[in-house]
Amino acid sequence: MKNNLETTEPESKQSPWDSDLKVISRVLVQVPMKLLLVCNNIAERVDENEFSIVTDIVEKTIDCVCLSDDYYIPKQSVTPGSIDYLNDEYHHSVVIHRHPDDHNTFSSTDKAYINQNFELSLLYTKKDNFINGVYNLKLEDAIVPIPVKVQVIDGLSDIDITNIETKRNELFPLSKIERQFEPDANSICTAEDILTELRDLSNRIDMMESFYYR
Numbered sequence: 001m002k003n004n005l006e007t008t009e010p011e012s013k014q015s016p017w018d019s020d021l022k023v024i025s026r027v028l029v030q031v032p033m034k035l036l037l038v039c040n041n042i043a044e045r046v047d048e049n050e051f052s053i054v055t056d057i058v059e060k061t062i063d064c065v066c067l068s069d070d071y072y073i074p075k076q077s078v079t080p081g082s083i084d085y086l087n088d089e090y091h092h093s094v095v096i097h098r099h100p101d102d103h104n105t106f107s108s109t110d111k112a113y114i115n116q117n118f119e120l121s122l123l124y125t126k127k128d129n130f131i132n133g134v135y136n137l138k139l140e141d142a143i144v145p146i147p148v149k150v151q152v153i154d155g156l157s158d159i160d161i162t163n164i165e166t167k168r169n170e171l172f173p174l175s176k177i178e179r180q181f182e183p184d185a186n187s188i189c190t191a192e193d194i195l196t197e198l199r200d201l202s203n204r205i206d207m208m209e210s211f212y213y214r
Contacts, residue, residue: 031152104125120135
């Protein structure tokens with residue numbers, strides 16, 4: 001799990017007031033792509049109505065949390081402006097709450113009755129996806145809400161492609177002599193190099209046409 005979140009690090013040159021403590025201004029939340037697709041699908045099927053789903057945190061550090069791609073849809077009665085939760089049994093720590101488009105902040109009802117009952121609350125809109133969120137840092141007798149930054153993870157960066165070998169597909173294979181003067185793959189081609197290659201290619205085509213039509 002990557003810790004590329006917004007933090008304020010101590011300066012290298014310390015003053016008498018400096019410390020080694022990390023100051024956290026925002027918690028990074030890594031959300032699996034599956035949850036975004038689930039929210040998009042539900043939004044298509046419930047029209048403009050609100051809804052919520054719940055999930056869990058599978059890994060966390062002091063400044064980063066990673067969500068599970070498993071989810072549950074609680075029993076709920078919804079309208080375009082409200083969610084009424086019905087009697088149900090679940091024990092998840094994260095809620096994802098859908099708002100109408102352009103309503104990008106939590107309402108007072110959200111804060112009083114939804115957010116405080118979960119460790120993490122994310123706000124979703126069909127237009128902007130995960131637009132807002134709050135991580136509730138629990139102390140002995142209080143909750144400290146910390147803003148979050150959402151990062152959707154597709155998991156594709158973890159694909160191992162070391163077994164795939166790429167080869168250069170040449171329309172006109174170079175001779176052994178020509179290969180001696182071929183630039184390295186890592187070298188940078190200039191505009192002059194490209195023009196030279198194009199002229200050589202044009203000459204080869206002319207030679208082939210002359211041979212074919214003679």
